[in-house]
Amino acid sequence: MDSAFIIEKSVVIVTVFAITMIMAMYSTWAERKVAAFLQDRVGPNRAGWGGLLQPLADGMKLFAKEEFEPNTPNKFLFFVGPAIAMSTALMTSAVIPWGDQLEIFGRTVELQATDVDVALLYIFGVVSVGVYGIMIGGWASNNKFSLMGAVRAASQMVSYEVAMGLSMIALLMMTGTLSLKEISEQQAGMNWNVFYQPVGFLIFLICAFAETNRTPFDLAECESELIGGYHTEYSSMKMGFYLFAEYANMFISSAILAILYFGGYNYPGMQWMIDNVGVNTANLLGIGVLFIKICFFIFFYMWVRWTIPRFRYDQLMNLGWKILIPLSIVNIVITGICILAFK
């Protein structure tokens, strides 16, 4: 392992980390702007041009706030909750291929922190740990509303992870690999998986909403019933971590949606660009295309949030166990038959 490799990887890791943070930060700004747009308002426009410095101001404010601790028997867990939520949200970005390769100073730089063979399993594993952040935080708050939020979040995430996993299996049967990089490469041209797996995509999309705790699945923190849900008792940057983790999760799940079903960094005419303009330009454009796809999904998340009401707890469970899971199993069977018939 030469030092250039270490430098290269460090640069990639820091960049990926920074991009995730910045995207999460500006998702909060975008959320407020999109909400304003949908509600005939202006939105934040005081800090910076068009409110662009608003996320910074919010962060500063959260840091400066008093840190309130409820009278809880377990102060340690009260600290651990937001830390788990935040770190799991950031860990998933490690395996995401942001683009193909770049040629810099004669070196081939992979635009991915690490290309793991089992990237999808890794993501599933990390995401399932994420629920502990919410559960521990809600439980350690020693507040009934928080506890109810935590219980709701736990049962919701566990049930939707099953449907999500099953919808993935159909995709994996097609692709035959768990590596996100390879899945991206397979979709070169307009061979996007969404055309072959429309039902799987829909199930995955719904489950992604549930996994990120966004409306209509935001029962864990629904402000009209549980005040703040699992983060009712949190204040200062600890609450900021929870909110930030939600936006980071949203960014990551948008990225995964884009990569698994919408071709990742591929765009029509990419091969022509590589042949005629150059690898670097073509691949940099690929990064841009991936981010456009991600931004579209982030916008979709917000669009849904500001349009429809949320489910009730029992309806959510019904949807998960009685509709999505059977549907995804049927999807697996149909995919299997199609693979047998056409390949």
Next chain:
Amino acid sequence: MSDLLLSPEHRYAKIIEQTRNEDGSELSILNLGPTHPATHGIFQNILLMDGERILDAEPTVGYIHRAFEKIAENRPFYQINVLTDRMNYCSSPINNMAWWMTVEKLLNIEVPKRAQYLRVIVMELARITDHLICNSILGVDTGAYTGFLYVFQFREKVYEIYEEICGARLTTNMGRIGGFEREWSDEAFKKLNTFLEEFPVAWKEFENLFERNRIFIDRTVNVGPISAEKAMQYGLTGPNLRAAGIDYDVRKAAPYSSYDDFEFDIPVGKSGDTYDRFCVRNAEVWESLSIIKQALAKLPEGPIHADVPDYYLPPKEDVYTNMESLIYHFKIVMGEVPVPVDEIYHAVEGGNGELGFYLISDGSRTPYRLKFRRPCYIYYQAYTEMIKGGMLSDAIVILSSLNVIAGELDA
């Protein structure tokens, strides 16, 4: 946990003790209120819960009780109007007009047609704002925030009309005994016409956003239903009664302020559940809009107040130049006006039900006794029964669909 909240003698504490399972699991208590985002005011519900399901509830009222009925016993009649503002503050003009009509009924004053029509217009505007807030807040409580802000800007437009009429916005203190304090300005009519043009578009969109939304239907259909019989027994009125299928509307049953001059329907529901209450309110907004249009079209010319110098303040320039006016002015302001001995009840169709004033006058400058029939207070009795067996989310949705307003509940 439960020992922090309840004394061991409380009946819930005993129930919890008796029903504790062998594995240690037990029923729990959730304190919904007094300050909770969904109560939209201050009232407490102690809920006995089995997980998310509500087994029993114990409501507490009186957190913002301001003893309006007692205060009214020490005020001259015209000063009681400001107390009515602060009851159902989502539709204060209705309360104001209802109070003036009660006093006029006591004093046997005939109000000119123009003032009556203007009263109808402003009362229907108030009904629109009341239903608008109730329904959009129901949206907020189910998690859809956008509808609320989208129609809320039209409440602002209505408040601008109020401002043109009386100068105030929320607690309007509008009108006088015998009519209005001044003629409506041209600006008021202009704003009213703009509102009538723009609001239906937004309201149609709001309806479309909710009425056919699958999640909203699932959240509200069969949630907190109340049968027509039960609704009558509890004394429900207004949209909540009509949602249960009974077409009782004070505007039709006992017309006041020339309501019989206008044509309008009484929308009724079937099952009396949250969805029906929502739809009945939506439909009533359309009826209100139609009443306003009819009233504007038929609006007669003429004075805007009855010729009752004993009770209606003279113009200020007359007070400075004219002795009779000065005397009337002094007597009215001091509350020394002739009042007959009588006992009357006057009810109007308020924003959320039958708003009644039961007034006993002993001929003195203040009422001997004044009872406000506040619809919210009466609904709230049924609330406990409606939420039993439901989920926590249902309790919140039912509360907002009943349109329980803390200011009116506690008065």
